[in-house]
Structure formats: C-alpha cells, structure tokens
Amino acid sequence: MKSRPRPISQGDVAAACGLSEMTVSRVLRGQRGVSPATIASVQAAARDLGYVPNRIAGALAGARVPLVAVIVPGLSNMVFPEVLMGLAEGLEGSGLQPVLGLGNYDSATEERVLAELLAWRPSAVVLTGLEHGARTREMLVRAAVPVVEIMDCDGPGIDCVVGLSQRAAGQDMGRAVLEAGYRNAVLLQSGQQGDRRQESRLAGFAEVLEGAGVPILGRLAYDGPSSVPKGRALAEAAITRWPEAEFLYCTNDMIAAGALFALQAAGRAVPGQTGLAGFSGLEILAGLAPRIATTDTRRFEIGRKAGEVILARLEGAAPGLRHEIAPRLDPGETLRR
C-alpha cells in the first residue's frame, strides 16, 4: 500500500470498488436505487479504507449545510446547558450538528457571533429570547433559514418561537401565593438589568397579587450575576426594610436559596410566617430542606422541541410558529398549605 499524502476521498473508494463516485455517494447517503450487491461492495471498501466523508465538500455541493447555529447568552447557570442537551437530543439522528456561539448577555456580541455563524450557511438558527437588534433581524431575514427563538413566547418572533410565557409563569405563582393566603409580597431580583423575561415574570406575578388587593411592598435588585450569597443579602435587606413581609418572590432558585438561609437565620418560620419561591427548577438545589417552591421551566423540553421544530421545517412541514412549553409549578415546602 502506497502512502497517501492526502486523506482518503470518495474517489479513492470509487476506484477501490470499480464504480463511479456518484454511485459511492449514493450508497453512503443511503439513497435508494442502488443494487444490494453494489451497496455491500461500497460499504466494504469504505470500511477497509477508513474513509471519512468530507462534509465540507458535501455541503458546498449540496447547498445544504447540516449545521445549526445556536446562540445562547452564556452557560453559567445550568439553564442553557440543559437546553443544549435537549437540543442535541432533538437533533439526534438527523445528521445536524449544533455550532455554539456565546452571546455574553449582550446584544452587540450576539450580533457579532451571529454574523460569524451565518458565514457557515447553517440550515437553521436558534437564538435566545425575543429581543434582538435591527441588524440581527436583518441578517436573519436575509439568511432565509428557519429561525427558532427559545425561552420566551410572550411576543411575536422572527419566525418560530419555542418557550414559555414568562408572564403566565409569574401569574401562576401569584395565584399559588394568593391561595396560600399570604397578604403581601416583596420581589427580589438579580442578573442582567432590564432582562425582559425576568421583567415579564415579575409583572405577571405582581399583576395577580395586586388584582386581588395583595400589595407588593417593594422590589430589591442586584445588578450582577445571581448567587446564593447574593440572595441571602437581598433577603436580609428586604426583611430589614419590610419586617412585615410575608412572601419573597425571587427571580431564580439561587436567589431563593440564599433568601431561605436568610429567613432561617433571622428565625422566621418558613413557610408559616414567611413564604418564598424561586424560578427555574434547578436540580442541584433539590436537596435543600425545605424544598423551595419554584417553577420548573422544562428547559430540556424546550431544547428538544426546538430541535424537532427545526427538523420539521427542514422537511418542509409547517409545524406552527408558536410552541408553548407549559412550565410546571412545584409548590415545594416553602408555600403554606
């Protein structure tokens, strides 16, 4: 066997079994219309030679690039990693590969990353949220590929939308709080300021409570990444300022966990005297006692559904533009019964 300077190509396989490249291509893509004997011979040759197809060439020729551009703001809080796992499952077996871009919670970065990813002419694009810059929208329209916006379905999307209604999630929790009989509440938030999803959620919550005559005493915000200690600090500040507070609605489970510690340290009975709830359903906190009330956003499901929608679109189906993945309210043990 003579040494090849270049990796094995389809042509080598074709030569090895005395067929044309075209036939080899057909066999390797599993197209029908090839005789069983030919199929066997091609497969054997490909295996023997250790042939690895070149998708770059295939993509250029086929005008179909089996890549999906995925832009998430970050990976630091378990939300998007789970979405990615769901997406990977949804795309499983389709031959589509996700290409990851990090938007860094910042629309200028998102735009830059999107431009880089679009240079690969992906077959579909997944982005987070519904708010995007004008140039971002323009690029996406020009790209003329399916676009799936995930995590939020409260407004109009560019194309498809897969997510939850943040507002409805807030409202649900609001109703649960009313049922539990709390007579006022405080909002605790952190993370990127002006986060639209968070705002909708808190608005939905406040709406329901105030509609029932239960006042929102106030809101404390920390402009930076969420963490348990930060939640603790926020909650301490809250109960100092509003000692009469009966319920703390936190924008996520980490803040809520910190708030729980603060309440316990302050000697307040949970959930009797003061209740609290978070948001996300972070599994890592499942072991805390008492279990924190939260809204499980089913991120894995969202990712998987996004994958399915993409596949449907690429097969020419019209899977509908809005897919709501209803979140699940988990009352845990920090809401009165």
Place this chain on the structure above:
Amino acid sequence: MKSRPRPISQGDVAAACGLSEMTVSRVLRGQRGVSPATIASVQAAARDLGYVPNRIAGALAGARVPLVAVIVPGLSNMVFPEVLMGLAEGLEGSGLQPVLGLGNYDSATEERVLAELLAWRPSAVVLTGLEHGARTREMLVRAAVPVVEIMDCDGPGIDCVVGLSQRAAGQDMGRAVLEAGYRNAVLLQSGQQGDRRQESRLAGFAEVLEGAGVPILGRLAYDGPSSVPKGRALAEAAITRWPEAEFLYCTNDMIAAGALFALQAAGRAVPGQTGLAGFSGLEILAGLAPRIATTDTRRFEIGRKAGEVILARLEGAAPGLRHEIAPRLDPGETLRR
C-alpha cells in the same frame, strides 16, 4: 435592484467594484499587498451588498477548516459548561468556532460522535479524559490534527494534555485531612462506575491517609448521576455502617452537600466530630453554611488553556505536551482548624 435567488457571493462583490475575485478575497482576509484605495472600495462594496463570506467554500479551497471539534461527556453538572466558556474565551478572536459533541459518558457514543465531527475536517480536536477506544485513537491519528485531552494529566496523552493531576488533588486533600487530625475516613462516590478520574483521585487520597496510618473504613458507591439527595442517602448509610467515621471524602460537591445535610440531621458536629470534603468547587453551593471543603479544579482555566494550546499549535509553535493547571484546595469550614 433585481432580486437575487442566491445569497451574495464574493463574485458579486468583485463585479460591483470592478475587481477580480482574488483581490476581493485578499482584502477580506486582510492579506497585505493590496493598495489602500482598493481595500476601501472592496470594503465599501461588501458592506453595501451585505456580503457574508461563505466559510464552507473557503474551507474547501483553503484546506483549513476553522472549526474545533469538542467532545465532552455531558453538560449536566456545570463542569463542562465552564470548560466550554473557557475554551470560547481562549479561541476568541482567532476565527475558530467550537462544534460541540456530547459523548454521554460512554465510549461508544464518544466514538460515533467523533467520527461525525471529524467529517468536518476540523483544525483541532478537544476531548475529555485520557481513556479512549482503539478506534478513537486510530481516527485521531489518521486525522493528523492537534488533539487536546482535558481534565486529567495523570497519564500519557495522544497529543497534548491540559488538566490537573487527579491523583495529586486527592493527595492534597488527604494531607489536609491528616493535618486536621481526623483518624479515619470513608469514601463516598457516585456517577459513572469506573470513572478513571474519580478513581485516581480517591486512590491518591487513600494513599496519603493509609501511608500515615489513618485507615479508610470503606467506600460506598452509587452508580448513577450525582445529586444532593443521593449524597444524603450515601452519607446516612455510611454513618450507620461506620458510626465511628470521622471524615467523609465525597467525589463531588453535590454528594458532599447531601452528606452535610445528613450529618446535620444526625446531630453530628461539623467539622468537630465529623469532617467532610467534596470536589469541583461548584459555585452554586458557595452559599451553604458551613462552606464545604473542596478542590477547585479551575475548569474555566483549563478550557482557556486548551484554546491557547490549540492556537499555538496551529501557528506552528510547540507549546509543550503537558499543561498542568494546579487545582486549588479550599478548606471551607468543614475541615477542623
């Protein structure tokens, strides 16, 4: 302006400014040897037309594919998401895009995913750990690209290795436990059975203790994903079986958090009566009181270093084959002083 059925190509830009494709290509890649006037004219035309280069075509022609294949076992425990963020930072500005594959903690899947990713002819490959199947190794050798194995640097790698010595990390914790004066220990583990990194770590720990005459009373394992409740169950079983246990060394922070709850529920003073330690340095648990002793593996650093090594290799430098990122032992508050 007439409607174009196809997206704008380099040829269109060339036509628009009356130059050859080659010159446009040179300008857009920032090659030197083009007059300033030409550069300006090309850039203006490209901007006006909204030209997005086609990397697929560029890759095919240039024999250089600006993609990095990254295979991690999963994204479920915050370890690999952080590595990915580090990697993204390390590759920042180089034009290299990571393509993600999930190996699902299973070497057959890893192999399949690797084959798929290699079909893109990536410029480099990043994988996790040092254990890989024979076919995996063969594919990598044949691919003839830089390979970086991350997270473990206790053995020989295929090419470059960036990570920590799991054994040394275990030894370090062992020494800390000796200094604290504990007189025996129990090992608690979960996750994939036969995980080599975990094994090395526990071995290093046990080695140091036994070398000093401090016995390992035993080991309890749960073959499944780690979680706080699982850690609690393991720890409960451990103190039932070995009531005399003075120290619990857990394979990760989630197990350790559960173990902490178990000890507290059993009324054992921590760290006075019984100490414990985890592994990873999961930030999400930073708010627990007492803070759990752990080993911060600096995953972000590992990812970033991997990116830097890849860049160096692609530029022809020889950055060294083994890069140890020393972990940091954080004594927290669950080790006696």
Place this chain on the structure above:
DNA sequence: TGGGTCTGTGGTATCGATAACAGGACGCTA
C-alpha cells in the same frame, strides 16, 4: 415484437472560495 416504464449506473457541470503562478506598471540604479 415494439414501445413503454422502471432500475441501476455513469458523465459533466457546479458549488464559492483559495493557492499558485503570471504579468503589467512603476521606480530606482548603473
């Protein structure tokens, strides 16, 4: 037995960029 569909296979153009080489214009030196 002739004309039709159906199967299985091959030939050729093409995808959109880059590598390698070619060559004109210009300025400088002898």
Place this chain on the structure above:
DNA sequence: TAGCGTCCTGTTATCGATACCACAGACCCA
C-alpha cells in the same frame, strides 16, 4: 535607457462532494 526588483492585480486550476441529465438493460403489456 536597459535592467531589475517591488507592488499590485488577474488567470487558471483545484478542493471533494452532489445535482441533473443521459442511457443501457430488464421487464411488462398489448
């Protein structure tokens, strides 16, 4: 002014696959 090097730009071939069309032979039915 011949000769030579530099700077800038263009021409041609190529990367490795797929789309599209062509076509030979098997088979069917009237």
